[in-house]
Amino acid sequence: MPAISTRQQQILDFLHDYHTDRSYMPSIREIQLACSISSTSVVDYNLRLLERDGFIRRSPDISRAIELVCESEPDLVEVARVPILGAIAAGEPIPVPEASAYADEDRDSLALPPELTPRDPNNLYALRVKGYSMIDAFVTDGDIVVLRHTRDARNGDMVAAWLPMQEEATLKHFYLEGDHVRLMPANPDMEPIIVPADNVQVHGKVVAVMRRVAA
Amino acid sequence: MPAISTRQQQILDFLHDYHTDRSYMPSIREIQLACSISSTSVVDYNLRLLERDGFIRRSPDISRAIELVCESEPDLVEVARVPILGAIAAGEPIPVPEASAYADEDRDSLALPPELTPRDPNNLYALRVKGYSMIDAFVTDGDIVVLRHTRDARNGDMVAAWLPMQEEATLKHFYLEGDHVRLMPANPDMEPIIVPADNVQVHGKVVAVMRRVAA
């Protein structure tokens, strides 16, 4: 709302730039130098105005204690980064998450928004869905499913399961009942699959699904 | 890889916490106080080790110039913020996005990860899905759909449509054919709906779907 003086805009820009490569703020004298101001008092004067108008916050008597409050605009959010390990399809084995994948930064990864991030953001990985075989879990071709790597599931968990005999990968709700496993589709209109417990490999539990719809 | 001493972990934690509410770093003496260390030299000693092991970076002779390099883990990503306007269910009208909603910051909003963000992040809003009536679009109860507000859709777009006569909201692919509209379910197993063109109100086109699966 208040007008932005040329000087103040210049200072604001410098603050932003400086803060991006170092992660701390410049001193008054550094601002003075960068903005070609001939006195520290002028810097202080303008900083005072910037604070009054709500662009920055300052803590008195503390070095480099300038906080950019306006810069919350281009929204920065803390997100969890999740590696995309590959694809999941009905007829292909589910890729096994290797420990190396988590450290590997140069492979595909996905930014998980806070709304989708579980309490514990560890051991997560993502898979692209290929084909239309996961329809009963409301998942379709092109979707991305986010999984937490785990070998044992608890009843009711939605899991990514590999059925060796059928050579099939699927997403279902997991229920262990004695020596067999019941796999319940998420879609109530569809029938459960019941298989011997030793014919199920649980690769992880589903924590989120993301889909981008073509424009 | 290097062992983390108790002291050093304590300091690291304090650095992180301090940096979250102020956005600058503590001074050596503040670390000393917070971690109950009786000398600044001990703080400096441990900071030196932390820097050697790559946990932090320091700029000599500059106040509070500590950078957390390990803390790049909780990845900061620029995301688009999208207001959540309400719910969409089969029998209820679709909430109309008001201009005010975009400016309104204190209502619910959603952080859209870059992978789901369209080229143009304007006029977006989100709706919670209630009930199981959108199953044919692979959308189920509890999902969040992200829409771009638009009144006219092009053929093939996935749209949120309100059918006044049926009093029904639905997500379908939109095809205008002469004076009637064909609404194709995303699920190929289901039948299209064909209605007169004046019995369709398009409220927006779907750009993304997000689902959090209960643990």
Next chain:
DNA sequence: CGTTCGGGCGAACGTGCGTTCTAAATCCTA
């Protein structure tokens, strides 16, 4: 036993850096 070494103390030193005061230059508005 003396030595080395990781870790902790405490104090002093010197400079980085915010602050303040006076005065001048510039810009408005009447």
Next chain:
DNA sequence: TAGGATTTAGAACGCACGTTCGCCCGAACG
């Protein structure tokens, strides 16, 4: 064009804060 408000100058002042140096203590080691 006078005179107030805004902005700029320059220079001290003084605390904040990083740095350094000598010393102590217990464990490991020969």
